Amino acid sequence: MIIRSEGLCKSFKRLVKDEKGKKGATLQEEFYAVDHVSLQAGGGEIVGILGPNGAGKTTLLRMLGCLMQPQSGRVIISDDEGREISDPVEIKKHIGYLSGNTRLYQRLSARELMHTIADIYGMDEKEQNERIEEISKVLDLSDFIDNRIERLSTGQTQRVSIARCLVHSPSVYIFDEPTLGLDILSSESIIDFMMGERDRGRTVLYSTHYMEEAQYLCDRILMMYKGRIVAEGTPSELMEKTETKNLRETFRKMIEEEI
Amino acid sequence: MNRRILISLYKKEILDILRDKKTILMMIVVPLILYPLLFFGAMYLTSSLINSDTQRSYIIGYDEYSETDGVISFFREKAPDHDYKLAYYKGDVSGLEEGLADVFISRSSLEGKPSYEIAYKASETSSQTAAGIAEKLLTEYREKLRSEEFKKLGLDESEFMDPISFEYKDMSSNEENAGYLLGYIVPFLMITSILMGALYPAIDATAGEKERGTLETLLTLPVRNMELIGAKFAATSTVAVAAAVLNMISMSLMGAYFYSTVSAAADSEPIRLISYLPAVLIMLLCVVVFAMFASAVCLSACIFAKSFKEAQNYTTPVMLVFMICGMAGMIPSLELNGTTALIPVVNIALLISSLFKLHFEISLIALVLLSNVAYSLLAIVLMTRVFSSEQILFGDGAGGMKLLEGRKNMKPGQIPGIGDCVLLLSLLLLIILFAGSLLIVRFGSWGLIAEQFLIFFATSFYAWYIKADPKKLFMIRRPRLAAVIGGVIAWIGSYLIVQVMGYAIEQLFPEAFASQQNELVSIWGDDPMWLLILSSALIPAICEEWAFRGFLLGSLKNRYKKHTAIILCGLIFGLFHLSPMQILLVSVFGVVMAVVAYESGSIFPTMLMHFLNNLSAVLISKYRDVLIEKYDWAEDVPLYAVFIMAALGLLFTALGLMLVIKKGRAHQDKADCIE
Numbered sequence: 001m002i003i004r005s006e007g008l009c010k011s012f013k014r015l016v017k018d019e020k021g022k023k024g025a026t027l028q029e030e031f032y033a034v035d036h037v038s039l040q041a042g043g044g045e046i047v048g049i050l051g052p053n054g055a056g057k058t059t060l061l062r063m064l065g066c067l068m069q070p071q072s073g074r075v076i077i078s079d080d081e082g083r084e085i086s087d088p089v090e091i092k093k094h095i096g097y098l099s100g101n102t103r104l105y106q107r108l109s110a111r112e113l114m115h116t117i118a119d120i121y122g123m124d125e126k127e128q129n130e131r132i133e134e135i136s137k138v139l140d141l142s143d144f145i146d147n148r149i150e151r152l153s154t155g156q157t158q159r160v161s162i163a164r165c166l167v168h169s170p171s172v173y174i175f176d177e178p179t180l181g182l183d184i185l186s187s188e189s190i191i192d193f194m195m196g197e198r199d200r201g202r203t204v205l206y207s208t209h210y211m212e213e214a215q216y217l218c219d220r221i222l223m224m225y226k227g228r229i230v231a232e233g234t235p236s237e238l239m240e241k242t243e244t245k246n247l248r249e250t251f252r253k254m255i256e257e258e259i
Numbered sequence: 260m261n262r263r264i265l266i267s268l269y270k271k272e273i274l275d276i277l278r279d280k281k282t283i284l285m286m287i288v289v290p291l292i293l294y295p296l297l298f299f300g301a302m303y304l305t306s307s308l309i310n311s312d313t314q315r316s317y318i319i320g321y322d323e324y325s326e327t328d329g330v331i332s333f334f335r336e337k338a339p340d341h342d343y344k345l346a347y348y349k350g351d352v353s354g355l356e357e358g359l360a361d362v363f364i365s366r367s368s369l370e371g372k373p374s375y376e377i378a379y380k381a382s383e384t385s386s387q388t389a390a391g392i393a394e395k396l397l398t399e400y401r402e403k404l405r406s407e408e409f410k411k412l413g414l415d416e417s418e419f420m421d422p423i424s425f426e427y428k429d430m431s432s433n434e435e436n437a438g439y440l441l442g443y444i445v446p447f448l449m450i451t452s453i454l455m456g457a458l459y460p461a462i463d464a465t466a467g468e469k470e471r472g473t474l475e476t477l478l479t480l481p482v483r484n485m486e487l488i489g490a491k492f493a494a495t496s497t498v499a500v501a502a503a504v505l506n507m508i509s510m511s512l513m514g515a516y517f518y519s520t521v522s523a524a525a526d527s528e529p530i531r532l533i534s535y536l537p538a539v540l541i542m543l544l545c546v547v548v549f550a551m552f553a554s555a556v557c558l559s560a561c562i563f564a565k566s567f568k569e570a571q572n573y574t575t576p577v578m579l580v581f582m583i584c585g586m587a588g589m590i591p592s593l594e595l596n597g598t599t600a601l602i603p604v605v606n607i608a609l610l611i612s613s614l615f616k617l618h619f620e621i622s623l624i625a626l627v628l629l630s631n632v633a634y635s636l637l638a639i640v641l642m643t644r645v646f647s648s649e650q651i652l653f654g655d656g657a658g659g660m661k662l663l664e665g666r667k668n669m670k671p672g673q674i675p676g677i678g679d680c681v682l683l684l685s686l687l688l689l690i691i692l693f694a695g696s697l698l699i700v701r702f703g704s705w706g707l708i709a710e711q712f713l714i715f716f717a718t719s720f721y722a723w724y725i726k727a728d729p730k731k732l733f734m735i736r737r738p739r740l741a742a743v744i745g746g747v748i749a750w751i752g753s754y755l756i757v758q759v760m761g762y763a764i765e766q767l768f769p770e771a772f773a774s775q776q777n778e779l780v781s782i783w784g785d786d787p788m789w790l791l792i793l794s795s796a797l798i799p800a801i802c803e804e805w806a807f808r809g810f811l812l813g814s815l816k817n818r819y820k821k822h823t824a825i826i827l828c829g830l831i832f833g834l835f836h837l838s839p840m841q842i843l844l845v846s847v848f849g850v851v852m853a854v855v856a857y858e859s860g861s862i863f864p865t866m867l868m869h870f871l872n873n874l875s876a877v878l879i880s881k882y883r884d885v886l887i888e889k890y891d892w893a894e895d896v897p898l899y900a901v902f903i904m905a906a907l908g909l910l911f912t913a914l915g916l917m918l919v920i921k922k923g924r925a926h927q928d929k930a931d932c933i934e
Contacts, residue, residue, distance in 0.1 A: 065479060089483055090481070092479065092481040093481045099475070102472065102473075102479060103476060105271070105275055107274070107275050107278040108274060116268075116271045119264075119267035120264050120267055120480050122263065164476070
């Protein structure tokens with residue numbers, strides 16, 4: 001499965017200071033959060049999307065996950081036989097999307113949640129039970145799978161979150177800062193999960209602010225700034241290009257050059 | 260729409276709602292505990308009040324004249340016959356203020372026949388009761404004196420005083436009497452309980468999901484808007500119905516208890532409860548339909564909110580409107596008819612009220628039920644449109660109202676947003692409802708002109724304030740001749756369609772239709788023709804087009820797709836005519852005009868159409884009688900003529916619009932090239 005985007009654009013309005021106007025005057029200005037972004041990912045790789053706050057990472061990932069409609073441009077998924085899918089609802093069937101904003105229904109148990117989601121994906125009862133059993137084993141949910149999510153710890157909740165986007169065995173994962181605010185153990189379990197899925201031939205697109213993590217994990221990195229992709233390559237390529245020793249310095253140098 | 264997805268989402272919503280303690284509290288505890296508590300509390304309070312009232316003694320003050328007249332001694336004599344105690348206080352002043360007496364009896368004129376004044380304080384219950392006792396005793400005293408006089412004269416008092424006699428006989432059955440009382444209070448309780456049942460789940464399912472961040476999770480799933488909204492709507496309606504049914508059960512238990520205690524005390528004929536069965540069954544239907552309506556309204560209001568708190572702010576006015584409309588059953592002169600059956604909330608209140616009076620008019624019942632379903636569906640369709648708007652999902656909610664910001668912050672040439680449209684429309688509504696009505700009542704045709712100018716100025720002021728580009732927003736642009744001709748042809752067509760539709764409505768609701776005609780003619784009075792044309796045709800054509808096809812359409816087409824913008828513009832134009840009979844007719848005309856304005860890119864063809872339309876209405880209303888007489892216009896139009904008219908109407912409309920669209924496109928392209 002390959003996911004690709006062609007010239008994705010999204011603009012928002014924001015208030016800026018009016019230089020010509022009176023003191024304190026503001027103007028409404030349109031700006032591009034994502035500005036003609038074309039990318040392609042697929043076939044068992046982890047693609048990291050890096051960039052400072054406000055670079056447009058979340059907006060880009062939301063459009064790729066079809067949560068948001070692009071103003072122009074489109075998202076396409078093509079399967080192994082080369083068939084192209086462009087209907088957002090159909091695309092969603094192949095995507096597992098996870099972000100800090102995708103919270104869980106607190107009053108349901110993990111099992112109920114997964115059953116509901118599996119229902120929506122059109123899986124039959126037997127298929128559902130098998131899949132949930134499998135996921136529960138992989139992510140070690142069995143101790144708390146029937147508890148309401150509101151009673152779980154942060155780490156347990158995070159594991160349920162991953163379980164949630166696994167239910168339909170997607171071939172593309174889109175993770176928006178999945179390790180933000182997690183302790184070492186929890187974030188390690190997510191990193192392990194991503195690596196495991198890559199080895200299974202799945203594609204992971206993910207954004208993060210942790211440079212060490214990205215350097216260790218990503219096969220390819222897209223550097224975003226002001227809605228555009230300003231650099232692309234493997235971590236070592238990028239480090240070579242900027243003559244830096246680690247990704248943290250690479251990041252700093254690239255952004256400084258852009259400014 | 261995928262049924263499987265809908266069902267699984269629905270199950271999730273219901274599970275989520277039922278596991279929420281607050282919902283359970285609102286749904287079960289309130290009706291099942293609060294009603295009995297309130298009921299028994301009220302009973303206890305009244306009975307204790309009555310007891311304390313009968314047990315206490317009242318102080319009757321009097322002046323020396325009433326004592327010497329013998330009034331007071333009569334009072335003393337009679338007091339043991341009654342179940343209250345009286346104490347007496349003699350004073351020169353009433354002593355009411357000081358609390359020395361509850362009532363004060365004094366002789367008001369010393370000459371002529373004795374006349375007394377009962378001084379009391381209406382603001383105090385004990386004083387009121389005491390005044391009642393005093394009045395009763397004085398009446399008895401008067402009768403006693405009278406019969407003494409008759410006896411002295413040797414006349415038969417009863418023959419002299421009552422040459423004739425009469426008595427009342429209540430022909431309504433016990434069931435009807437009880438139903439009258441039920442019809443008074445049940446609609447209000449019903450509407451409130453359904454609203455309360457729908458409100459909380461509606462907030463929880465929309466703003467609550469947004470606030471808790473589960474909405475984004477939901478959006479990652481392959482679910483279409485229609486399925487999402489459909490499931491939320493179905494779940495909210497289910498909870499509202501459940502809440503209403505629980506309320507009904509609780510109320511009927513209370514009613515049954517009350518009835519059994521009362522009927523045990525009074526030996527009146529027992530009420531046959533079975534006669535209410537049809538009413539209760541239809542009421543259950545009403546409950547379902549109204550729960551749908553209330554859910555749709557609550558969801559629509561909450562969908563704009565980002566948080567629980569914001570949603571509560573939006574639903575407060577909804578609650579007030581519902582509760583006030585719910586009291587419609589208590590207004591004696593308001594009855595269910597063709598017009599009131601179309602007013603949301605009011606129609607349900609009136610229907611339930613009429614059901615309990617054992618009136619069953621099938622056509623009206625159907626109309627109420629159908630209109631509620633139609634309103635609910637309309638709200639849902641609009642919601643699915645709104646829900647896909649990312650501004651509402653990820654943005655800052657409903658969109659700002661620019662009028663609330665300083666003018667210096669405005670960006671020149673901007674297009675008003677949805678918030679601006681809502682604000683301007685509310686302003687226009689206020690102008691029409693209050694200023695307009697007052698002006699028209701006071702100044703007739705001139706008032707109409709003044710109202711139209713107010714509409715024009717309010718719209719222009721808003722556009723000026725936000726520094727909109729007037730040429731662009733109001734589409735001030737020289738139209739092509741073809742667009743003008745097309746507009747006129749489309750008007751002829753839509754005029755015919757509207758006539759046919761009007762005819763159909765007239766057949767359905769003759770009374771309501773007739774009253775509308777008279778209203779218009781009464782405003783005009785004896786004004787000269789030129790003034791009528793000026794006030795009712797020319798000026799409205801300019802000013803209303805300025806606001807609706809100008810400001811409104813200009814803003815809507817910037818936000819929505821073409822069809823949505825045109826239909827919304829037409830519907831809002833219809834709604835602004837504030838009369839249920841006209842909404843549909845005017846909306847059709849509004850949509851046609853919106854198409855012409857949109858396609859021609861100019862406001863002038865629709866101004867001409869609007870003028871022609873109002874002009875023909877003025878002429879026909881004014882010369883209706885003459886025309887009927889001269890040309891022998893048949894009051895009963897044959898059915899085939901109606902069909903021919905409808906066909907011609909559709910033909911002309913299509914022809915006109917084709918002309919506008921084809922030529923209009925060419926014109927726009929050319930204009931774009933020049934730019």
